Amino acid sequence: MPVRNFPRIIHMFIEILKVKSVILINYLKKVGFCMKRGPNESIGCTVTECKYHAHDEAYCTLDKIQVAKHVPEATNIESTDCASFQNQAR
Numbered sequence: 001m002p003v004r005n006f007p008r009i010i011h012m013f014i015e016i017l018k019v020k021s022v023i024l025i026n027y028l029k030k031v032g033f034c035m036k037r038g039p040n041e042s043i044g045c046t047v048t049e050c051k052y053h054a055h056d057e058a059y060c061t062l063d064k065i066q067v068a069k070h071v072p073e074a075t076n077i078e079s080t081d082c083a084s085f086q087n088q089a090r
């Protein structure tokens, strides 16, 4: 292997590592390994039993949540829930 190709090989190696890192980070986010983020001040929440709760502050740590109704027609606050909730004990 000629020495003059060495910088090019190093550059290719670094580019491969970058791509692999992005794939790994996306996978870890998907499986919930990297989910601990700071509080999202756009999503206030007092459900401290949820694994996405900020705990020190009354906020969710997710970028977005899904709000769902659990009756055919929502008519009051009890008809809706956070569908992104996950029990922190799991």
Ligand code: SF4
Pocket: 043, 044, 045, 046, 047, 050, 051, 052, 053, 054, 059, 060, 061, 062, 065, 082, 083, 084, 085, 086
């Ligand atoms: S996912 Fe829902 S219940 Fe859990 S902390 Fe966020 S807003 Fe609260």
